[in-house]
Amino acid sequence: MKKQSQVSPQPLVDSQPLPEKEEFDIDAITFEVIYSSLLAAAEEMSSVLGRSAYSPIIREMIDYSCGLFDAEGNLIAQAENIPAHLGSMGTALRDLFNDFPPHTFQPGDAYLMNDPYRGGQHTPDLHIFTPAFYEGELVGICGTIAHHADMGGKNPGTEGFDNKSIFEEGLRIPPVKLAEREKINEAITTIITGNVREPKATMGDIRAQLAACRYGEGRLNEIANRYSKGMLTEVMKRSLDYSEKRMRLELEKMKDAEATVSGWLDNDGVGHDPVEIRIKVKKCGKDIVVDFTGTAPQMAGGMNVPPAAASSAVLFAIKCVVDPGTQQNQGCFRPITVILPEGSLVNPNFPAAVSLRHLAVQRIADTILRALSELYPERTAAGTFVGFSSLAIDSWHPVHGHPRVIQDDLGGGMGAFPYGDGIDAVDTHCGNVAILPAEVCELSYQVRVVSTELISDSGGVGKWRGGLGIRRVYEILEQTHQGLVYTEQSNPDFAPWGLAGGGSGKPANIRLVRRDGQEEEMDKGYFRALPGDRIIIETSGGGGFGDPKQRELEFIFKDVREGKVSREAAEKVYGVTISG
Amino acid sequence: MKECKTHNEVYVVMNLTKRDLKTEVRVGIDTGGTFTDCVLWRTGEEPIVVKVPSTPSNPAEAIINGLERLCLQAGIPLADVHFLVHGTTVATNAMLQEQWGKVGLITTKGFRDTLEIGTQMRPELYQLHQRKLPPIVPRNLRMEVTERIDPQGQIVQELNREEVFQVINEMISNDIESLAVSFLFSYANPEHERMVRETAAMINPDLYVCISSEVSPEFREYPRTQTTVINGALAPVVRRYIQYLRKELTAKGIGDKRLNIMQSNGGIVSGKEAEVSSHHLLLSGPAGGIVAASEIANQAGFPNALTFDMGGTSSDIGLIVEGKPHIIQGTTINNAYPIQVPTMDIHTIGAGGGSIAWKDQGGVMKVGPKSAGAIPGPACYGKGGMEPTVTDANLFLGRLDPDHYLDGDFNIYPGSSYQALEKLAKELDLDVERVASGILEVTNANMAGALRVVSSRRGHDPRDFVLIAFGGAGPLHATALARELGIKKVVIPALPGVLCAQGLLQSDIRHDFTHTEVAALEIADSSRIESNFIELETRGTHLLYDEGISPDRMEMQRSIDLRYKGQEYYLNVPIQGEISADLLKVAAERFHLVHKNTYGHAAPEEPVEIVNLRISAIGKIRRFENSLQAHPEAAISTCVPIKHRPVYFNGQGWVSTPIYRRSDIRLDMEIQGPVIVTQMDTTIIVEPGQKVYADILGNLIISMEG
Numbered sequence A: 001m002k003k004q005s006q007v008s009p010q011p012l013v014d015s016q017p018l019p020e021k022e023e024f025d026i027d028a029i030t031f032e033v034i035y036s037s038l039l040a041a042a043e044e045m046s047s048v049l050g051r052s053a054y055s056p057i058i059r060e061m062i063d064y065s066c067g068l069f070d071a072e073g074n075l076i077a078q079a080e081n082i083p084a085h086l087g088s089m090g091t092a093l094r095d096l097f098n099d100f101p102p103h104t105f106q107p108g109d110a111y112l113m114n115d116p117y118r119g120g121q122h123t124p125d126l127h128i129f130t131p132a133f134y135e136g137e138l139v140g141i142c143g144t145i146a147h148h149a150d151m152g153g154k155n156p157g158t159e160g161f162d163n164k165s166i167f168e169e170g171l172r173i174p175p176v177k178l179a180e181r182e183k184i185n186e187a188i189t190t191i192i193t194g195n196v197r198e199p200k201a202t203m204g205d206i207r208a209q210l211a212a213c214r215y216g217e218g219r220l221n222e223i224a225n226r227y228s229k230g231m232l233t234e235v236m237k238r239s240l241d242y243s244e245k246r247m248r249l250e251l252e253k254m255k256d257a258e259a260t261v262s263g264w265l266d267n268d269g270v271g272h273d274p275v276e277i278r279i280k281v282k283k284c285g286k287d288i289v290v291d292f293t294g295t296a297p298q299m300a301g302g303m304n305v306p307p308a309a310a311s312s313a314v315l316f317a318i319k320c321v322v323d324p325g326t327q328q329n330q331g332c333f334r335p336i337t338v339i340l341p342e343g344s345l346v347n348p349n350f351p352a353a354v355s356l357r358h359l360a361v362q363r364i365a366d367t368i369l370r371a372l373s374e375l376y377p378e379r380t381a382a383g384t385f386v387g388f389s390s391l392a393i394d395s396w397h398p399v400h401g402h403p404r405v406i407q408d409d410l411g412g413g414m415g416a417f418p419y420g421d422g423i424d425a426v427d428t429h430c431g432n433v434a435i436l437p438a439e440v441c442e443l444s445y446q447v448r449v450v451s452t453e454l455i456s457d458s459g460g461v462g463k464w465r466g467g468l469g470i471r472r473v474y475e476i477l478e479q480t481h482q483g484l485v486y487t488e489q490s491n492p493d494f495a496p497w498g499l500a501g502g503g504s505g506k507p508a509n510i511r512l513v514r515r516d517g518q519e520e521e522m523d524k525g526y527f528r529a530l531p532g533d534r535i536i537i538e539t540s541g542g543g544g545f546g547d548p549k550q551r552e553l554e555f556i557f558k559d560v561r562e563g564k565v566s567r568e569a570a571e572k573v574y575g576v577t578i579s580g
Numbered sequence B: 001m002k003e004c005k006t007h008n009e010v011y012v013v014m015n016l017t018k019r020d021l022k023t024e025v026r027v028g029i030d031t032g033g034t035f036t037d038c039v040l041w042r043t044g045e046e047p048i049v050v051k052v053p054s055t056p057s058n059p060a061e062a063i064i065n066g067l068e069r070l071c072l073q074a075g076i077p078l079a080d081v082h083f084l085v086h087g088t089t090v091a092t093n094a095m096l097q098e099q100w101g102k103v104g105l106i107t108t109k110g111f112r113d114t115l116e117i118g119t120q121m122r123p124e125l126y127q128l129h130q131r132k133l134p135p136i137v138p139r140n141l142r143m144e145v146t147e148r149i150d151p152q153g154q155i156v157q158e159l160n161r162e163e164v165f166q167v168i169n170e171m172i173s174n175d176i177e178s179l180a181v182s183f184l185f186s187y188a189n190p191e192h193e194r195m196v197r198e199t200a201a202m203i204n205p206d207l208y209v210c211i212s213s214e215v216s217p218e219f220r221e222y223p224r225t226q227t228t229v230i231n232g233a234l235a236p237v238v239r240r241y242i243q244y245l246r247k248e249l250t251a252k253g254i255g256d257k258r259l260n261i262m263q264s265n266g267g268i269v270s271g272k273e274a275e276v277s278s279h280h281l282l283l284s285g286p287a288g289g290i291v292a293a294s295e296i297a298n299q300a301g302f303p304n305a306l307t308f309d310m311g312g313t314s315s316d317i318g319l320i321v322e323g324k325p326h327i328i329q330g331t332t333i334n335n336a337y338p339i340q341v342p343t344m345d346i347h348t349i350g351a352g353g354g355s356i357a358w359k360d361q362g363g364v365m366k367v368g369p370k371s372a373g374a375i376p377g378p379a380c381y382g383k384g385g386m387e388p389t390v391t392d393a394n395l396f397l398g399r400l401d402p403d404h405y406l407d408g409d410f411n412i413y414p415g416s417s418y419q420a421l422e423k424l425a426k427e428l429d430l431d432v433e434r435v436a437s438g439i440l441e442v443t444n445a446n447m448a449g450a451l452r453v454v455s456s457r458r459g460h461d462p463r464d465f466v467l468i469a470f471g472g473a474g475p476l477h478a479t480a481l482a483r484e485l486g487i488k489k490v491v492i493p494a495l496p497g498v499l500c501a502q503g504l505l506q507s508d509i510r511h512d513f514t515h516t517e518v519a520a521l522e523i524a525d526s527s528r529i530e531s532n533f534i535e536l537e538t539r540g541t542h543l544l545y546d547e548g549i550s551p552d553r554m555e556m557q558r559s560i561d562l563r564y565k566g567q568e569y570y571l572n573v574p575i576q577g578e579i580s581a582d583l584l585k586v587a588a589e590r591f592h593l594v595h596k597n598t599y600g601h602a603a604p605e606e607p608v609e610i611v612n613l614r615i616s617a618i619g620k621i622r623r624f625e626n627s628l629q630a631h632p633e634a635a636i637s638t639c640v641p642i643k644h645r646p647v648y649f650n651g652q653g654w655v656s657t658p659i660y661r662r663s664d665i666r667l668d669m670e671i672q673g674p675v676i677v678t679q680m681d682t683t684i685i686v687e688p689g690q691k692v693y694a695d696i697l698g699n700l701i702i703s704m705e706g
Helices: A028-052 A088-099 A186-193 A199-227 A229-253 A307-322 A357-375 A438-444 A553-561 A567-572 B002-019 B059-074 B090-096 B161-173 B191-203 B221-251 B271-276 B284-299 B390-396 B414-428 B432-457 B474-485 B496-504 B526-546 B581-599
Strands: A004-007 A064-069 A075-080 A110-113 A125-134 A137-147 A176-180 A257-265 A275-284 A287-291 A336-341 A390-396 A403-409 A447-454 A470-476 A481-486 A509-513 A519-521 A524-529 A534-538 B025-031 B035-042 B048-053 B083-087 B103-108 B142-145 B155-157 B178-182 B208-211 B259-262 B268-270 B305-310 B315-321 B331-333 B337-339 B346-349 B355-359 B365-371 B466-470 B489-492 B509-520 B554-564 B571-574 B608-619 B643-649 B653-661 B670-672 B675-679 B682-686 B691-694 B700-703
Touching: A028 A064, A028 A075, A028 A137, A028 A199, A028 A229, A028 B365, A028 B432, A028 B581, A064 A088, A064 A199, A075 A088, A075 A229, A088 A110, A088 A125, A088 A137, A088 A307, A110 A199, A125 A199, A137 A199, A137 A229, A176 A186, A176 A199, A186 A199, A199 A229, A229 A307, A257 A357, A275 A357, A287 A307, A307 A336, A307 A357, A403 A438, A438 A447, A553 A567, B025 B059, B025 B284, B025 B496, B035 B059, B035 B496, B048 B059, B048 B496, B059 B221, B083 B284, B083 B496, B090 B221, B090 B284, B103 B161, B103 B221, B142 B161, B161 B191, B178 B191, B178 B221, B191 B208, B208 B221, B221 B259, B221 B271, B221 B337, B259 B271, B259 B284, B268 B271, B271 B526, B284 B305, B284 B315, B284 B346, B284 B466, B284 B496, B305 B432, B305 B474, B315 B432, B346 B432, B355 B390, B355 B414, B355 B432, B365 B432, B390 B414, B390 B432, B414 B432, B432 B474, B432 B643, B466 B474, B466 B496, B474 B489, B474 B682, B474 B700, B509 B526, B526 B554, B526 B581, B526 B608, B554 B581, B571 B581, B581 B608, B682 B691, B682 B700
Parallel strands: A287 A336, B025 B083, B083 B259, B103 B142, B103 B178, B178 B208, B305 B466, B466 B489, B653 B675
Antiparallel strands: A004 A336, A064 A075, A064 A137, A110 A125, A110 A176, A125 A137, A257 A275, A275 A287, A390 A403, A390 A481, A447 A470, A470 A534, A481 A524, A509 A519, A509 A534, B025 B035, B035 B048, B259 B268, B268 B509, B305 B315, B315 B346, B331 B337, B355 B365, B489 B700, B509 B608, B554 B571, B554 B608, B643 B653, B670 B691, B675 B682, B691 B700
């Protein structure tokens, strides 16, 4: 039998209701006042980090999160900007504690880590933690995670679908003491700056993370000073019970059931065979178990998923379905048990490559939601685009000729739900980043965006229609360009699925169209392109919900009027002939 | 009586300056949700203030009503009003209610969906059942024409005029009310957009056409297109309103040229110009308050201030740094649409006096975001509200006077507040007092959090700021917030309820122009930049001239957006004088400094890039030196409380608290809290341990302990 790693503590037997008076006089109001100060403190940390960060990926694409933890390392309050960071810091913190037990912490210390095999996500995501003290006692921990532009490795930006091992993915940092009593360990920063492509930006971003942590320490100290350390600790403890209670109350409303489904990756990033993600979801009483037993072994390429990232995907999916409004802390994870078989792609053995873990993370979230949709269709939606279609090209500045890397990720359609159409053209599930503006592209690189459009008829049909995918066409203007493109969901069998009789979305695809009109399809690949050659990326539409014959005429007319559904499709699928 | 002497001195100085002026009558009118506030200023006279009920279906009615009442009190005919400044919510309401005009959009081939795709980010992270606000122009009214311009402004593909002709005709047959045009790189070469406008004028000269190279000539196609579309969508609404208002005013003898409108940037424009710059009016209402607050902050010697304007359903937080309202170059409206227009940095939170307290499923008491609004309103309004609100808590705790709410013009029912609070207290198993005081605690914690985020976002520590509180409920909560945030002083202006109207009379005329010019600063062509600046200034001069501003009162403020090469976003840096390589170097130095202050670090060795050139064309309006002073008679009146009332203070319980009338507060005395000061439009709480005094400008200054 395989060894398994079980993420998340054992569920409590019963939750403790609020209000409740124990040794501290904390009623339902004092709790809300102090807890909202902690939530605001996490938001303030986030604004400090965003303001002082150096690189666009952090400042503009907002790929970072901040959190406050109690002295035991439980997440108390989090300001997260993308769901991929959900709960991820808590996992890292547990690994940190193994190497540096909290009783060894001193005021002014700071800890740094990114190792996917020690609680990390992928190497570009750096965690920084600092302990917060009040009158000599540890009262909590401040944490930040931020996606750095580059951590070294063979590809610019560190990520690669065909990476064979973690050693191709740049600098791996196990938990280390970045600062001791306010003094930064220069040996560590020297090693970092010597290994990354943009050392200045990296150090600027590390300083921003540290500034946010220090800010959080100050706020925790002020709160302890204002209300007493005992009150602060008690509110932290109760906040966990509170979120747990909310989750369990919702879980209790849902019928007991289980479902096992398989989701598929198009391939492993190196070969051509689909890769299975097998998930059993079992909801019983106030608990829910997500079991990955049966999921394929770790893959040869770079899309393996470290446990911290797999857990984030699970939490994202469960939270969406159970209670999207629950305050984010360790308490909401208590009802959830995740089983990640060791050596599988969701808990790979060292040294499997993991830099493009977000492609598989999206599919994990999708697969859990699919299982839940079989049990609770009213709470879920049809399948959403999870292909993460992206492009990275080495280019040059059109005027001064300096080398530059173009990076772009395209969104797609969301799944339709029991009372509405899926949203067209958005970044989905665990991601939420911006598209590259066409003018920025042509101003900064020797590449032109020729068009950016919604793809008509790409959304799955149904009583409610799936959101539409995006078609973007890039044209090389000068010089020979080399780059890579990748997408998932190009296989029609794995396109966004319909629900309750709805149709599936149109699959994604990427084509290279040569100047002379010759076309090459590629779902993941490296290319060489000459001036006049075009790269066309089409992302998937979302799945439809319900019988298309039941779609309101008004919506069909509107879709046809707006060209989101063609007249032919209206006639063929919806049985509506529109003339004139 | 040193203060009184100072007061007289100021008065003398004022008289000297007044000699140069002919008698002028100026009126500021601010349309609010419930009341329309009107202020009339005359050379050498006390201001006259009138509040009339707003008339949402036709806001102009309340304006005429207010004007008539002001003039009646002043004993002058309406025609004597020389200068009328109006803060309007007509654009704001159209935006909030999404009652846009029917606008068509023409784009470069391949880009009609830019408006709909936007940034591709979704509104909610964890919601599978979510919707996105629909694009302001539906897809069938977004049409494409063949044309392409490159980043340097070179034409790659000529505009196909036949297509233009066709799509405009098709849009007109679809009954569009206005037309927006946004082509790629039009900021670098507006030729094609102008050609479309000419074609449209040939087809239908009455059709309003806005082009992105004029509305928002900055790079990045999505925000530029969105801003242009918002202009197009607001224009029909704003035009109808202003034209109607001008007609009404003309009929009353107030000519066309006397109407001015407040903009989001804190400057005013003529009514005529406002018709075409409708997207500048989205914060026309609150902007006046911040302008007035910044004047007060400067005069009172507190150049750094946070402003806090709390109303019934929402609260506005503003930032004044070094005596000036903080201006940002763009913002997001309706949480969905970016708009590139210079705007006061105002942060609105959905919490106010009407916010409802409730028990959530986890057993915790929450306040808001649901609000009782104006109808049914708080339980104490007796209009059917059954749930306890912030106002009910204030009333129950003795902080509001049940007999003199809004000067007794308005009946309230404390019994209903009690019932609503009691119901929640039972659910929470707490006593009513605890629930009422808890509602204030929770509300203040939320507001303090928002104030902290607003200041930390811009790199400031709230403890270095004073808090200027206004609006009906601002002064009720300000001292508790200051205590929470470690702010040392709270300033309550003389007329906190009509501050926005007052600010309308303290604003200069202002037009902003932008030109995108991306270039490395080190090798930039100074003469080309100079000529581009001059072109922008010429446009500003013409506009100001049309508005009747004489050249000696015109001021052109140049500034330049800079960034480190490789950065996406920029910072705005002022630049004065004829552009030369040396002057650009000075601007770069300044940029490093601003970058350090804003972001915490700078990189002086990195190359700097120019992004945009900006001009603010200012038409200076002659100030009435602050005539809103403490009433001179207050200095001689006997300052005694009108009564005592038990008021609940956290940690102290019920305390018999003296209630003063604002007009009785003398200049030379300092009163120890707890104190409540009442005036017609607000109630001011001074907590135990705090002190309050009136300064010679008529402000109440409350200082915290220690």
